[in-house]
Amino acid sequence: MAHRRFCHRSPRTGIMNHMDSLVVQTAIGLILVFATLSAVVSVFTEGAARFMGLRGEYLLRGIRSLVDGKSEFKLGWKDLVRRTSEAPVVAPNQPQPPVGTSPLVTQVMNQPMVSRTADNGVVALDAGNAKLSARDRRELPSYVSGRAFARAFLDVIVPDLSGATTLDQVKAEIAGWPNDNPLKKTLLGLVAEAKGDLTTFRQSLEQWYNDHMDRVSGWYKRHVRWISLTVAAVLVVVFNVNAIGITRSLYTDEALRETVVSQAAANSAECKADDAGDCLSDLRKEIQKTRAAGLPLGWGTVSACTAPGASCNWLEKRGLLDPDHGAGQDIQVLLLVLLGWILMMLATIPGARFWFDALSRLGTLRSTGPKPASK
Numbered sequence: 001m002a003h004r005r006f007c008h009r010s011p012r013t014g015i016m017n018h019m020d021s022l023v024v025q026t027a028i029g030l031i032l033v034f035a036t037l038s039a040v041v042s043v044f045t046e047g048a049a050r051f052m053g054l055r056g057e058y059l060l061r062g063i064r065s066l067v068d069g070k071s072e073f074k075l076g077w078k079d080l081v082r083r084t085s086e087a088p089v090v091a092p093n094q095p096q097p098p099v100g101t102s103p104l105v106t107q108v109m110n111q112p113m114v115s116r117t118a119d120n121g122v123v124a125l126d127a128g129n130a131k132l133s134a135r136d137r138r139e140l141p142s143y144v145s146g147r148a149f150a151r152a153f154l155d156v157i158v159p160d161l162s163g164a165t166t167l168d169q170v171k172a173e174i175a176g177w178p179n180d181n182p183l184k185k186t187l188l189g190l191v192a193e194a195k196g197d198l199t200t201f202r203q204s205l206e207q208w209y210n211d212h213m214d215r216v217s218g219w220y221k222r223h224v225r226w227i228s229l230t231v232a233a234v235l236v237v238v239f240n241v242n243a244i245g246i247t248r249s250l251y252t253d254e255a256l257r258e259t260v261v262s263q264a265a266a267n268s269a270e271c272k273a274d275d276a277g278d279c280l281s282d283l284r285k286e287i288q289k290t291r292a293a294g295l296p297l298g299w300g301t302v303s304a305c306t307a308p309g310a311s312c313n314w315l316e317k318r319g320l321l322d323p324d325h326g327a328g329q330d331i332q333v334l335l336l337v338l339l340g341w342i343l344m345m346l347a348t349i350p351g352a353r354f355w356f357d358a359l360s361r362l363g364t365l366r367s368t369g370p371k372p373a374s375k
Contacts, residue, residue, distance in 0.1 A: 022251070025108040028362050029250040029260035030243070034296070034347040035355035036242060037232070041348045045228045052080045053137025054220065061143060062216030064105040066209065067153070070183055085132045104156065104183075111152035117141040146206035146213075153205060167198045192369075222232060225349065233341075240318075242340035243347065245296045260295060264359055277290075 049055065108114060132140075144152075157173050171191045177184045190208065194201035235241065250257050304323040305312035315321040320337055323328035347355075 013266075022257075024362060025257050026247060026250045028264050029257060029295075030247055031355050031359045031362065032260060033241070033243075033246055035352050035359055036351035037235065037344065038348045038350070038355055041228050041232045041236060042352055044231045045224060048231070049224055049226055050138070052134050053132075053140060054080075055142035055226065056137045057132070058216055058220045060105065060109070060139060061219070062213055063108060064103065065216075066212045067104040067108065067183060078325075079131055080134065082131065082133050083201070084241065085130070085136045092361030094286070107156045108149070108152050109290070111155050112153075113148045113152050114144055117144065117148075122194040146210045148301065149209045150202045150205035166202055167194055167196050170198070170201065228348060229345060232345045236341050236344045239297060240299050241297060241344050242337060243343040244336055244340035245319075246340075249296050256295065261264060264319045264363065 008191075150290045154170070158170055164280065171188070174184060174187050174191065186208075190201055190204045193204060250260065299318050300324065302319045303315045305317045310323065312323050313321075316323045320334055
């Protein structure tokens, strides 16, 4: 008689699968909040960067550090919103001074191939080495390609560059520069590598510029990160977005957890609207939906202070202190609130794209379910 073997799932296995599902669903809900807040922070950060003209400023700093050395000033917080510039403005059709009498960055930026990409085709004189107003920075080019830089730089080295110009002429011009010029040795090295081909030399200039701009992008991201953290801190405190409180609510409230997870499954893509206003409007709707589902967002009154006869001050009503008036509990509650805020602020550092990708992966993991028990 053949014997049939039956698979039996022990109660412990069922409990473990339930716990796995519970943890995954809680993580999905928490990551949805991380992703939504990060998207809002990125929109406000980009708006602030545009208002202060940071992209144009860092482009200037990058080109100056490449052709003239380090900038002679620091960009402080007060300089980001200054109303007056320390540099005069020169029209691009005015004659440019020869090499050595003004910073090379000024001459490069005022070349037609570069200056035409500015809003009004006008670049501030001594740009990249003088403090500019936010308005002047907004009018600067925010991007210069390697090809445009190489052509503009060659026009500065050899004015009225024509098709008949040879690399020997460029080499002779560079050789005439003072020996203490930091560019002389670098450019002569590129000339030697070109082996008499002007096109190869121009391509080497493009690669030299692009490699340097990669480092400048790192400078810009580090600076903008502080703006993002400032925006995140304001939003977290104003709207009381507490990572610990949200995790606790998701873990203990099954109905809330299911609602938020369902919403996460329907909105697992990053906001890609071209218009910042439309993007904020979409994100605001998502926040309203999650809040209506019971997610602890905003400054509501804690349940312990809504009971008849309860006596609570403002901090206790907002959950910043313990309503039971215990000194030790007050400190613990306040520290947990501060920790929840800090965790939420730090969660915005990876960016919305990181969290939306993680949300998509977790959603896939949840849909596949737990690994079947072996026979």
